[in-house]
Amino acid sequence: TPPTPVTSAAKKRKSRTNDVPDDVHVREEHVNISKKKKQNNTPKKQIQLVAGQNPFLFDLPSADTSTPKAKQEQNQQESNKKKKQKKESTEKVQDFRSLVSDLPTAAVITEKKEHTSEKKKKKRKEERNSVEKKYENTPDFRSLISDLPIAAFSTEKTPVKEKREKRKTPIKEEKEEDSDDSSAPKSGLKQYLPERTPEGYKWKDLVIKTRQHPSYARSFDFESCKEKEGQEGRGWVRTQPFGKFCQKNPQVIAIDCEMVGTKDPKTGKIDDKALCRLSVVNGVNPEEVLLDTLVKPDWPVTHHRTFVNGVTFEDLMDVKFTLRHAQAFMLALCSEETVIIGHAVHNDLIALKMEHFCIVDSSFLFKVKDAPENTFSSLKDAAMCLLKKEMPKTHDSVNDARTALECLEIYRKADGNIEPIISSRKKNENCLKLFVHRIPKGVKEEHLSAMFLHITNIKPSSVEEIEYPSSKGKTYVHFTTERHANLAFDSLEGTAAEDAIGLQQKNVYLKNKDYVRVRKMAVKQKRNYE
Numbered sequence: 001t002p003p004t005p006v007t008s009a010a011k012k013r014k015s016r017t018n019d020v021p022d023d024v025h026v027r028e029e030h031v032n033i034s035k036k037k038k039q040n041n042t043p044k045k046q047i048q049l050v051a052g053q054n055p056f057l058f059d060l061p062s063a064d065t066s067t068p069k070a071k072q073e074q075n076q077q078e079s080n081k082k083k084k085q086k087k088e089s090t091e092k093v094q095d096f097r098s099l100v101s102d103l104p105t106a107a108v109i110t111e112k113k114e115h116t117s118e119k120k121k122k123k124r125k126e127e128r129n130s131v132e133k134k135y136e137n138t139p140d141f142r143s144l145i146s147d148l149p150i151a152a153f154s155t156e157k158t159p160v161k162e163k164r165e166k167r168k169t170p171i172k173e174e175k176e177e178d179s180d181d182s183s184a185p186k187s188g189l190k191q192y193l194p195e196r197t198p199e200g201y202k203w204k205d206l207v208i209k210t211r212q213h214p215s216y217a218r219s220f221d222f223e224s225c226k227e228k229e230g231q232e233g234r235g236w237v238r239t240q241p242f243g244k245f246c247q248k249n250p251q252v253i254a255i256d257c258e259m260v261g262t263k264d265p266k267t268g269k270i271d272d273k274a275l276c277r278l279s280v281v282n283g284v285n286p287e288e289v290l291l292d293t294l295v296k297p298d299w300p301v302t303h304h305r306t307f308v309n310g311v312t313f314e315d316l317m318d319v320k321f322t323l324r325h326a327q328a329f330m331l332a333l334c335s336e337e338t339v340i341i342g343h344a345v346h347n348d349l350i351a352l353k354m355e356h357f358c359i360v361d362s363s364f365l366f367k368v369k370d371a372p373e374n375t376f377s378s379l380k381d382a383a384m385c386l387l388k389k390e391m392p393k394t395h396d397s398v399n400d401a402r403t404a405l406e407c408l409e410i411y412r413k414a415d416g417n418i419e420p421i422i423s424s425r426k427k428n429e430n431c432l433k434l435f436v437h438r439i440p441k442g443v444k445e446e447h448l449s450a451m452f453l454h455i456t457n458i459k460p461s462s463v464e465e466i467e468y469p470s471s472k473g474k475t476y477v478h479f480t481t482e483r484h485a486n487l488a489f490d491s492l493e494g495t496a497a498e499d500a501i502g503l504q505q506k507n508v509y510l511k512n513k514d515y516v517r518v519r520k521m522a523v524k525q526k527r528n529y530e
Helices: 008-019 022-040 068-097 106-110 116-135 141-145 204-211 222-229 313-317 323-333 345-352 379-387 397-413 445-456 482-491
Strands: 252-263 270-282 289-294 301-303 339-342 359-361 433-439 473-478 504-509 515-520
Touching (some): 204 359, 204 397, 222 345, 252 345, 270 345, 289 397, 339 397, 379 397, 445 473, 445 482, 482 515
Parallel strands (some): 252 339, 339 359
Antiparallel strands (some): 252 270, 433 515
């Protein structure tokens, strides 16, 4: 056949191919070859994955490519191998134990490991021994007395002043009834119970009951007392752990302290609970007075309170027994588990500047008849109800400590089942009423009752008949409680002003621009030292 004539188009294509570089031709050939391979490849059968076997092409550390039967055989071989190794190791140990008797360290090797609880007990015992060793040099409190400058005192020798001394500076009132704080003291110190001696153990339940009173946490919050004093509570002491030094001491004591008001001439700080007399009675034998002495306050005395404690300026002049002497005696006498009995003991401990929590307090335990739940009874009323004993007007700290102990002995033996204490405090009827005067004619009792109800939202229990000694009348408006009377007066508009005798009064204006005057009938109660 004749050759195909070369056209001009073919010549152009040929010329273009000759102009293309060599590496382009190589790439085209590679692409063509791969296309041909894909076309020639026939579809292969897909491999199915076996459950439990490695699905990847590469080996995994925990991959198991064996069949179930092979796997079972392999497991059997491994278990047999482990048993054999265990047996061999046991035989080796037995052979080793047979040689233990010939080894110098045999006792250490065969010694059993102590249990954790036993270790803790051993550690506690060692700590206790070290503490006891630390305080074993504490002097006996009886031998200490002969070295102390004790200042004997008796209230019978001092005439009781009927009139109270005038105060140069006001004394802050401290109402125990207002506190309802039942949280634990802030000190964070462990509060021990009297469990090591039979004498102290008898009072264990009453120690717990005292701590359960709502006012206990606030009353025995010694950390707050230290903060108020400043200087990081310097001068305060804490009773020591139970040890040999106190084993022969009385484990139950009753205390009472008398206090005076003092003032630091440099800083101007006032101490209303400065110790001036300390009395300690044996709780097992109440007839034995362990200590009774006057105490010289650190600061100058501003209020001797002779009408309460019988202590005069002359009595304290030559006294050399100080607070540090009192603390030294108490630390030699008491441990953390010594039961301290008294009435409002927290006041005594604050005066002593001594932290102690093993307390039985009669003011926290006795209930008061016809009074709110946490009302505090007085020692005077408790003595009359339980002992049929009349307390003297002037406080005698030995008598007070012994009386509190005797009352609490009755309470303990009766397991707390005693009649509530009858309070001798008479209710001031003036606190339950308000005096209304400057009443114009035409005003009736119903008008006054409606006026109080409208302004104060408190309805009076009764309004006495209005008397008209002159053109203006007067009457008394009665309320159910003292709180209602005070609230009604405080709710009236206007500022209260005092009259000539110090009673507060307010004006209530009328439509004709006249006014009636409402007055309280009782002054604010002053602090009762009795």
